[in-house]
Amino acid sequence: MATTDTGLGRTSRDTWLYRNRIKLAPWLFVAPALLFFAVYVIIPIFQSISISFYEWNGLYNAEGESTAEWVGLENYAKLLDDERFYVSLKNNVIWLVFYMLAVPIGLAIALFLNQTVTGIRLYKSLFFFPFVISQVVVGLIFGWFYNPDFGVIGSLWKAAFCEETINIVGNVTTKCSAPPPDILADENWATFAIIFAGLWPQIAYCMILYLTGLNNVSPDQIEAARLDGARGWRMLRHVILPQLAPATFLAIVVTVIGALRSFDMIAIMTRGGPFGSTNVLAYYMYETAISEYGDRYGYGSAIATVLFLIMLVYISYFLWRMYQDEKGR
Amino acid sequence: MFPKPIEQSSPARQLLYKFSLPIVLFIWLLPLLAIFMTSIRPAVDINSGNMFGWPSSFDLIPNYIAVFTDSEALVYFWNSVKVTIPTVIISVSLACLAGYGLAIYRFRFALPLFFLFIAGNFVPFQILMVPVRDLSVRTGLYDTVTGLVLFHAAFQTGFCTLFMRNFIRDLPRELIESARIEGVGELRIFWYLVLPLVRPAIAALSVLIFTFIWNDFFWATVLTQGESSKPITAGIRALNGQFVSQWHLVSAASLMAAVPPVVIFFAMQKHFIAGLTLGATKG
Numbered sequence: 001m002a003t004t005d006t007g008l009g010r011t012s013r014d015t016w017l018y019r020n021r022i023k024l025a026p027w028l029f030v031a032p033a034l035l036f037f038a039v040y041v042i043i044p045i046f047q048s049i050s051i052s053f054y055e056w057n058g059l060y061n062a063e064g065e066s067t068a069e070w071v072g073l074e075n076y077a078k079l080l081d082d083e084r085f086y087v088s089l090k091n092n093v094i095w096l097v098f099y100m101l102a103v104p105i106g107l108a109i110a111l112f113l114n115q116t117v118t119g120i121r122l123y124k125s126l127f128f129f130p131f132v133i134s135q136v137v138v139g140l141i142f143g144w145f146y147n148p149d150f151g152v153i154g155s156l157w158k159a160a161f162c163e164e165t166i167n168i169v170g171n172v173t174t175k176c177s178a179p180p181p182d183i184l185a186d187e188n189w190a191t192f193a194i195i196f197a198g199l200w201p202q203i204a205y206c207m208i209l210y211l212t213g214l215n216n217v218s219p220d221q222i223e224a225a226r227l228d229g230a231r232g233w234r235m236l237r238h239v240i241l242p243q244l245a246p247a248t249f250l251a252i253v254v255t256v257i258g259a260l261r262s263f264d265m266i267a268i269m270t271r272g273g274p275f276g277s278t279n280v281l282a283y284y285m286y287e288t289a290i291s292e293y294g295d296r297y298g299y300g301s302a303i304a305t306v307l308f309l310i311m312l313v314y315i316s317y318f319l320w321r322m323y324q325d326e327k328g329r
Numbered sequence: 330m331f332p333k334p335i336e337q338s339s340p341a342r343q344l345l346y347k348f349s350l351p352i353v354l355f356i357w358l359l360p361l362l363a364i365f366m367t368s369i370r371p372a373v374d375i376n377s378g379n380m381f382g383w384p385s386s387f388d389l390i391p392n393y394i395a396v397f398t399d400s401e402a403l404v405y406f407w408n409s410v411k412v413t414i415p416t417v418i419i420s421v422s423l424a425c426l427a428g429y430g431l432a433i434y435r436f437r438f439a440l441p442l443f444f445l446f447i448a449g450n451f452v453p454f455q456i457l458m459v460p461v462r463d464l465s466v467r468t469g470l471y472d473t474v475t476g477l478v479l480f481h482a483a484f485q486t487g488f489c490t491l492f493m494r495n496f497i498r499d500l501p502r503e504l505i506e507s508a509r510i511e512g513v514g515e516l517r518i519f520w521y522l523v524l525p526l527v528r529p530a531i532a533a534l535s536v537l538i539f540t541f542i543w544n545d546f547f548w549a550t551v552l553t554q555g556e557s558s559k560p561i562t563a564g565i566r567a568l569n570g571q572f573v574s575q576w577h578l579v580s581a582a583s584l585m586a587a588v589p590p591v592v593i594f595f596a597m598q599k600h601f602i603a604g605l606t607l608g609a610t611k612g
Contacts, residue, residue: 129361135546
């Protein structure tokens with residue numbers, strides 16, 4: 001036994017556990033979260049990648065062994081010939097590009113609301129509303145707006161291009177010079193219609209990020225720039241935007257991730273249709289892996305892996321930025 | 330302040346600004362207003378094509394009652410509550426522990442582990458779908474509320490840990506150092522010193538996670554099947570099929586689904602926004 005503690009006689013201080021407590025403590029604190037996270041997030045990533053080399057319908061034989069069959073890169077080879085895969089990939093690019101509109105529009109609304117008149121706080125929170133409600137609800141609302149028979153578009157169209165006539169029997173018939181457009185059933189427009197709906201909550205999100213950023217813009221610098229004669233656009237570009245850079249960075253990150261994760265709206269509004277024209281990788285994967293045509297887990301996992309690799313570019317960039325931040329501390 | 334405070338402009342411009350605010354807001358919230366108006370319309374209006382005109386009568390109460398009596402909406406709603414609240418408690422608790430572990434101790438794996446949580450938080454759901462579904466089926470957790478809770482809690486732990494770690498990291502370090510010199514144990518430092526200090530972060534995180542989980546649709550569709558475990562988001566899609574062309578009922582149900590996150594947001598607005606914008610302001 002080593003030396004006893006002076007006076008108090010707490011011999012527990014001599015144990016190995018006590019001497020290494022500073023080394024052990026972090027692991028004990030992190031362990032529960034790490035374990036949980038590993039089981040449901042980290043390990044499944046590798047499992048998915050491995051499943052993508054198999055053909056599997058998700059079933060097990062009587063002995064409880066998986067019925068998966070090793071096919072190597074075959075799933076990936078099939079992807080290269082799969083037209084629906086290319087359509088989904090193309091739509092992902094369209095999402096990435098047009099979803100980005102949320103950033104400047106969010107900034108514009110933030111600038112519009114950045115005043116101190118009575119009730120402005122309430123206005124700001126009401127503008128934020130769309131972000132708080134579920135995308136399922138947003139999808140339903142817009143799906144209904146786009147409906148040619150009774151939606152807003154349909155009603156406006158009828159007002160502009162249709163005539164109501166009452167025939168001899170007394171029934172009302174409407175005659176239109178052209179039928180109202182069914183946007184969600186139109187291959188060329190459906191994706192844009194969904195993105196437009198998706199922009200609504202995303203703009204609200206970007207707006208909040210910018211409103212907070214604007215709160216922290218240094219008033220001294222604005223004053224100094226005013227004295228130098230900077231106003232309006234020049235002020236925004238050269239004085240305000242540089243100070244809003246952290247907000248812009250975050251807005252772009254969340255918008256990119258939102259665009260690549262887009263699933264809810266598509267599932268609610270078109271289910272990838274018509275003819276797969278609104279599919280994105282996230283929805284196509286789901287459709288392939290869990291569908292009425294049989295569960296193609298292997299093929300679905302290959303699509304998921306491609307999506308994951310695309311996302312990995314952004315994740316790496318984000319981590320790299322965070323690493324620079326940490327080093328700078 | 331940018332743009333220039335409106336009080337410094339001409340009275341005409343001030344007036345213009347004050348008038349334009351409600352108009353812009355009206356246009357911005359038009360979709361929501363429309364769905365609200367529909368939810369209080371009688372069925373006759375919808376069948377006769379009066380979708381946007383003045384309702385022929387106000388059926389707020391009968392419509393909302395009809396949603397609950399004619400469908401499983403109440404079950405869905407209750408399922409959402411049963412999924413959301415335990416998830417918030419579990420993931421925030423785990424993240425407090427992990428965030429403390431990663432922020433306070435200087436050990437070699439602190440940063441790699443932290444980055445692991447961040448990276449995992451950003452992955453697309455689809456890369457987890459097949460294994461998680463398979464795991465749930467094999468462990469009997471498929472189509473149960475517990476299964477959803479366990480998955481959500483695990484996944485949200487990534488974001489929560491990122492959040493708590495950054496918050497705890499900004500606490501004054503000397504506080505913890507001096508407690509250690511006094512001989513206070515690690516667990517007691519965490520419980521009596523750190524936890525009370527991070528209460529605002531816990532509040533912010535809880536409202537945020539509540540909204541995320543309440544609004545989740547993907548996992549609700551992937552991990553549930555029957556009525557007994559379906560949360561409200563997946564339920565609404567089912568209702569949309571059940572109430573074909575009964576738009577007044579579908580819209581009432583949708584608004585019901587939107588109420589809890591909206592109420593939480595209004596009650597805890599400051600915390601909610603503080604949570605969302607974490608990191609937006611620091612250089």
